[in-house]
Amino acid sequence: xxANIRPSGVFDTSYAQEMRINRTxxxxxxxxxxxxxxxxxxxxxxxxxxxxxxxQPGFLGTVERIAIFMIAVQGLNLLVGxxxxxxxxxxxxxxxxxxxxxILLRGGVPFVLAPPIAALFSGFVGLIFGLPSLRVKGFYLxxxxxxxxxxxxxxxxxxxxxxxxxxxxxxxxxxxxxxLEISGLTLYxxxxxxxxxxxxxxxxxxxxxxxxxxxxxxxxxxAAELLGINVFAYKLRAFFICAVYAGLAxxxxxxxxRSISPDRFDLRNxxxxxxxxxxxxxxxSQAPIFGVSLLALLRETLIPSLTPSLQxxxxxxxxxxxxxxxxxxxxxxxxxxxxxAFLIIEPRGLAYRWEIFKISWKIRPFSY
Amino acid sequence: MSKAPIxxxxxxxxxxxxxITALDDVSFDVYEGEILALIxxxxxxxxxxxxxxxxxxxxQSGRIFLDxxxxxxxxxxxxxxxxxxxxxxxxALYTNATTLDNLMAARHIHMRSSxxxxxxxxxxxxxxxxxxxxxxxxxxxxxxxxxxxxxxVGKLGYGLRKRVELGRAxxxxxxxxxxxxxxxxxxxxxxxxxxxxxxxxxxxxGVTIVLIEHDMGLVMDIAQRIVVLDFGRKIAEGxxxxxxxxxAVINAYLGQAE
Ligand SMILES: Nc1ncnc2c1ncn2[C@@H]1O[C@H](COP(=O)(O)OP(=O)(O)OP(=O)(O)O)[C@@H](O)[C@H]1O
Ligand SMILES: [Mg+2]
Numbered sequence: 001x002x003a004n005i006r007p008s009g010v011f012d013t014s015y016a017q018e019m020r021i022n023r024t025x026x027x028x029x030x031x032x033x034x035x036x037x038x039x040x041x042x043x044x045x046x047x048x049x050x051x052x053x054x055x056q057p058g059f060l061g062t063v064e065r066i067a068i069f070m071i072a073v074q075g076l077n078l079l080v081g082x083x084x085x086x087x088x089x090x091x092x093x094x095x096x097x098x099x100x101x102x103i104l105l106r107g108g109v110p111f112v113l114a115p116p117i118a119a120l121f122s123g124f125v126g127l128i129f130g131l132p133s134l135r136v137k138g139f140y141l142x143x144x145x146x147x148x149x150x151x152x153x154x155x156x157x158x159x160x161x162x163x164x165x166x167x168x169x170x171x172x173x174x175x176x177x178x179x180l181e182i183s184g185l186t187l188y189x190x191x192x193x194x195x196x197x198x199x200x201x202x203x204x205x206x207x208x209x210x211x212x213x214x215x216x217x218x219x220x221x222x223a224a225e226l227l228g229i230n231v232f233a234y235k236l237r238a239f240f241i242c243a244v245y246a247g248l249a250x251x252x253x254x255x256x257x258r259s260i261s262p263d264r265f266d267l268r269n270x271x272x273x274x275x276x277x278x279x280x281x282x283x284x285s286q287a288p289i290f291g292v293s294l295l296a297l298l299r300e301t302l303i304p305s306l307t308p309s310l311q312x313x314x315x316x317x318x319x320x321x322x323x324x325x326x327x328x329x330x331x332x333x334x335x336x337x338x339x340x341a342f343l344i345i346e347p348r349g350l351a352y353r354w355e356i357f358k359i360s361w362k363i364r365p366f367s368y
Numbered sequence: 369m370s371k372a373p374i375x376x377x378x379x380x381x382x383x384x385x386x387x388i389t390a391l392d393d394v395s396f397d398v399y400e401g402e403i404l405a406l407i408x409x410x411x412x413x414x415x416x417x418x419x420x421x422x423x424x425x426x427x428q429s430g431r432i433f434l435d436x437x438x439x440x441x442x443x444x445x446x447x448x449x450x451x452x453x454x455x456x457x458x459x460a461l462y463t464n465a466t467t468l469d470n471l472m473a474a475r476h477i478h479m480r481s482s483x484x485x486x487x488x489x490x491x492x493x494x495x496x497x498x499x500x501x502x503x504x505x506x507x508x509x510x511x512x513x514x515x516x517x518x519x520x521v522g523k524l525g526y527g528l529r530k531r532v533e534l535g536r537a538x539x540x541x542x543x544x545x546x547x548x549x550x551x552x553x554x555x556x557x558x559x560x561x562x563x564x565x566x567x568x569x570x571x572x573x574g575v576t577i578v579l580i581e582h583d584m585g586l587v588m589d590i591a592q593r594i595v596v597l598d599f600g601r602k603i604a605e606g607x608x609x610x611x612x613x614x615x616a617v618i619n620a621y622l623g624q625a626e
Contacts, residue, residue, distance in 0.1 A: 209481055209486060220462060222460060225444040226445075228445050228449050230445050241483075
């Protein structure tokens, strides 16, 4: 979309050059700078090697979870944003990945194998729940995928309880990679690297054959057939990839949290993942960065920091609010307002705004 | 001409929509390397015929053969893989994408990269992207679309959109091209350009072409044979010379003019 707008003086001399992800100097510097800050964060925390106390250790946990949820939202983006399908079961597929990873690790499966196996397994479960897309679209497909969201947590709570601890938390053993314990600093970098790899892979899918087939199906499925695209097979491929991403994210969440329980993977969580995608900008590859960061920072950093002052005046204003649990009470309200605001003001999301901003920056001062 | 092998064979096709019979026992052959025009008054069943060949409509009876192979039951995407490609009467492009994206999407059936290869990108997938990009660029040159390569298709004029759609159909490297009114709504110059492209495609690429067109002058100029439909029935078939003097055809068109 923005690929055709460049600062003057930027030319491509080969197709390979034109296909690059970070095409201009601006993009390269920006990406490298952003990544540099993320990688430097743990070094600036009290828990870091230098004992500098700029970054709260709790904030590192927030960044870890942002990295994890970015993976889940990118999977959703491929299915919803790029292929034009819908699922209300993303959290359930995360649960499949999380519990499979936990059970595999508890069973002594090596750490390098557990999350990938769990992700693939989640992918196949996603494939099964994607089958209705052969027949139904839109609202009806949403209802069909809702089945996953009811069945999977129920299975985890009831029939599978001997392995999952039912509704109680299931502890996850500490992971180690070839003798190196994955916790603290190593866990942080491990999660960032996994997130980067997942984003890169998604970006590559988007710019090649499979991604073009996805977009073709989204924009005009009759024309897609005409181009020789097996529409149903590619819809299933999208469901598979989406669930693999969810499964990987779930597995990483299990490793990060060291304990999981079914209530982390309920319908509310599925809808929250969709909200992150919409706020970020469905159909833009950077959507997860924006959507997940915004909502996670709101919930984990901004709202808690406001809590003390809110606790003073809000109950006076809205007497029905429970002052003790004000944090839990206020988050859904803020999320709801934010969602409505985005749907009305910028349904294309933050990533779209960002593209527009970048273009106007790149072509300055000649913006004709 | 009729010495050439049969490329596409439509045999006794009947297609009904509720009470309407859009095609009534229609049969004709298309020979390899020819330009066959499909003409007839509005609502005669021309689009229905092409949709049946492409697999978008399912005739209640009759068979369709491509290169001697029965394709009657194949879904559209498999027919595309066998060399069938088309444009639509009312254009079905990806309007939010660029000309280049539209054409690249049409390279799908010729690409081989695996999902894993695509995720890694470097190596195989990248080489494949570049290879197909070259093919697409050749088509862009061929149809003189260099200046709109990176334009969003939805913002182009009608004539150019028709040209992009032709380019996309060509990017499939078809052996049979079905064109549904490629020149409708164009001005004289655009029509001449389009006619020239169609003749070029036919000559330089050896593609067999089935063309629906209302402009009789044009049809008589570029088609080697003509099939005439009226109310879903085939009323005539022959060279432009024969069709020009055919009484049934004259009646059908006069009947429409009344
Ligand atoms: N999808 C459909 N559903 C119902 N009726 C249809 C459908 N498609 C075509 N028809 C009917 O079939 C008949 C033939 O239509 P068709 O579009 O094939 O004609 P045509 O020769 O292409 O006409 P035109 O020159 O106007 O494009 C018409 O009576 C039309 O109303
Ligand atoms: Mg028609």
